[in-house]
Amino acid sequence: MSGNWRTGAVAGDLESRLNADKGSDIKAVLVVHNETSTGVTSGIVELRRAMNRSGHDALLIVDAISSLGSIEYRHDEWGVDVTVAASQKGLMNPPGLSFNAISQKALAASKSAKMPRSYWDWQGMVKSNETGFFPYTPATNLIYGLREALQMIREEGLEDVFRRHERHGRAVRAAVCEWGLEIVCTTSQEYSNTVTAVFTPVGYDADQLRATILEHFDLSLGAGLGKLAGKVFRIGHLGHFNDLMLTGALTGIEMGMRAAGVPHKEGGVMAALRLLAPARESSRPQLRRNY
Amino acid sequence: MSGNWRTGAVAGDLESRLNADKGSDIKAVLVVHNETSTGVTSGIVELRRAMNRSGHDALLIVDAISSLGSIEYRHDEWGVDVTVAASQKGLMNPPGLSFNAISQKALAASKSAKMPRSYWDWQGMVKSNETGFFPYTPATNLIYGLREALQMIREEGLEDVFRRHERHGRAVRAAVCEWGLEIVCTTSQEYSNTVTAVFTPVGYDADQLRATILEHFDLSLGAGLGKLAGKVFRIGHLGHFNDLMLTGALTGIEMGMRAAGVPHKEGGVMAALRLLAPARESSRPQLRRNY
């Protein structure tokens, strides 16, 4: 489906398309849960409901690569048939591992499908899973890394990991808003909590700003992609990331805009600070030791 | 010599002491170049001149542990007899290696000295140096680390490394000043560019503030030591360190003071930002690619 790149997938549009597909030509609906290039998170629950309303039999396939382990995602509860995820985002590892969660319906579909497959075939993996071995050469180093990443997430608490990303997303948007810049995502309930895409002011090249920031501050921002190229820079805030990494990145952007002469209102960093650390109500002196 | 901990070693005091030492009981003057616990850098050149004026024969021994590779230091030109340095500060390695630069006068003194020595004896090392070997088990891993550190310093340029530390020192002091807090060091020409010690407001325990910042922001500040305990926190800014690490640390302190209810004026981070990235004179639109 086409779209304007500034909102998530629209449930109503999906429902219409499925209703129009009388011959069941559509075998699967593929949705990106969290769109890295635009900073938009689509509402999987709403899309699933739209599919259910249409009564269409298509599989629901969701790309959760840049949301898994950072933003709430529920394969079973949300009725997803195939979830595609990977090691290199919220799971904090180098790229090299990908995972599929598969519903019984998807598994059955894969058995009756007639398209030639090898790499995409689940059967070898499903069979090996019983023994814990892999059908082919596994990336053992990444499996150790994954074990550590999952342990880190467990130690922090998955719900707290989600809350941290949500809090960081809000802090970034507070900064962007204070700077007077425009966020690509136009619907606040679809703001991504792992990446924020931001328009530079009209007439100012986002890639030049990114280059200035990289050169001066050793901070690499994401580029605008496709039709957003040159107009947008992207602030990633996911995975092994804490408040000071975030504020360090925001100061890099604010200093970069100063250095590059990109018009903005000062104070984005301060806005993020206030959101991240609310002032204490009372500020009466504490007793000082040895004083 | 005693002192008030808020200035460096005083050349005049040293001269008086040496002049009074008619019997040459003083064998050596030991000065810490950059005092980590107070953030004060002593003027070695002035101290050497005072020694020269007194005509006293004592050796000048300088602890350059927390300045070497971060703040300008010149063993030969400044007439130092023994410089003591180590791997774990500006040379960016774990602790475990220490270095001595030795003048001919110091070497001669060590040969005629009668104090029993073993660990402190230079002769074994001097002899082995000719072959590149060590007289005892060397910490080979740290020697590799040191090689890499020196390469990093060469790539950036030693003068630029000094300038970076000087710039960071000024940015930290700009932030502290904006917060309305007091720096321990009272003489601006002796401000340390690798560490800044800051008093918390009277009545506010510096260690409680440090604990709050560590807990909330995973940022570990140095404690006040000795008579400054509980009254002072220290901001280190040396070695492998860039603008965003610095501003990240400053935001952690500003947020920590908000969270802990320590009275301060907002805007320290902004003051540092303005110093680190001066605004461009002209801010006319740049041509945007693909726009």
Next chain:
Amino acid sequence: MSGNWRTGAVAGDLESRLNADKGSDIKAVLVVHNETSTGVTSGIVELRRAMNRSGHDALLIVDAISSLGSIEYRHDEWGVDVTVAASQKGLMNPPGLSFNAISQKALAASKSAKMPRSYWDWQGMVKSNETGFFPYTPATNLIYGLREALQMIREEGLEDVFRRHERHGRAVRAAVCEWGLEIVCTTSQEYSNTVTAVFTPVGYDADQLRATILEHFDLSLGAGLGKLAGKVFRIGHLGHFNDLMLTGALTGIEMGMRAAGVPHKEGGVMAALRLLAPARESSRPQLRRNY
């Protein structure tokens, strides 16, 4: 084509099959250069000649995964259309990178092919190659590893790397022969220089021997695969590997056979030693320093 698993691909058989394919149904011939499961290296040059003699238009695709960087292999000179290689064998990295070398003929075929592709499509990569970027998320860590691996190979010299593997292959076979065991590969010109598959004596379970060796000596040998399961163990000798790692592995096998009660003739290790370090002709005393 079927085969007995104890020799490489047979050029004559290939030629007959291609000659019989009057309708050009065969689009490509896929050969494994070095077969890991049997320790057999196929003669690509002979197979290419057979294809040329037949005048058949099929592409020649070679899996060089376990030979590249260990055994001589020449994509262009040998007239291979597609070479498939990977990071985890002779290139001494974790699994995670795969490479294709592609002839103009293969590139043209891929452009006219009508099979749906995405992962296997070369076009995105070919296009990105011009700029040095990747079309999708690259495994940057492995690219750094690969750079180091190539540097290591250059330092040793590629020809010397081949010679080392050839020498190690001979030493392993000398040990196996001395033990009185049988090598899977029956044609000496097809012996693999990166892995040797060996039959245990009839009645002795190769997997029990492997388990004994792993438990006692922390040495993990390869298992027999498919119809060789339980009958064969495999000795890998490729990549970052030197004489003492090899002899250490051989002593583990010889000690393991003793410990497990697997009948064998003592002396395999000695046979390898003699091959790896021929005795000096003359053994007259050398002058001893300080004697």
Next chain:
Amino acid sequence: MSGNWRTGAVAGDLESRLNADKGSDIKAVLVVHNETSTGVTSGIVELRRAMNRSGHDALLIVDAISSLGSIEYRHDEWGVDVTVAASQKGLMNPPGLSFNAISQKALAASKSAKMPRSYWDWQGMVKSNETGFFPYTPATNLIYGLREALQMIREEGLEDVFRRHERHGRAVRAAVCEWGLEIVCTTSQEYSNTVTAVFTPVGYDADQLRATILEHFDLSLGAGLGKLAGKVFRIGHLGHFNDLMLTGALTGIEMGMRAAGVPHKEGGVMAALRLLAPARESSRPQLRRNY
């Protein structure tokens, strides 16, 4: 005390010396438990008994650097006053940490001693120990390493670690004996289980042999030290070390002697193999799976 370098400290000699010291000029007896340069382990229990018999008040100080964690050593039970150990041998870390175990008697002596001390002063450390902190900059990285090393030793079991070293020591001596070479240590109950020093045949330079072995096989043997220089090479076998590392090292030596033309009897490696893996009594065929 002088000695011939081929036995440990002699209890009778020590007793005589202490008996002769009527004025208690001797304040401490320093013994190296395991002498790295000769491969001799002194009997601390016998030496302590000799001290007790003499009734002399000297402290017993033992250097356990190359035995701790590899050879049985008991500070309290053996009545040692000061044990000196370090991180870089049996504790399997880089050099950089040293440890002292101190008896109450030694602690009292240090308090009444009048020699100027700083580095060697225990008081700062004793005081800090209560809080777990260090009086000066600690080598934190090595403390993490030490924690892991202790965990590794616990997992294997300390008694089993000792047994492994004892077994490896015997295997090395079996090889040396088979080669027809002479071990420096002449008393079998004093053989070191962490290092074996071996004479090359008269007329053959040990350092040339070591150089040949290093060049051909990337195996670095210890040099003879002091009056043993050029006559002796040393085989270390301690710490993180297993049977195949040991046999790999022994094959390197045997191959090196062949390559260098150093006269020896073949079969040292075989002798070690037989000791490390005794043949099973019964060698009746096992049932093979899938056969």
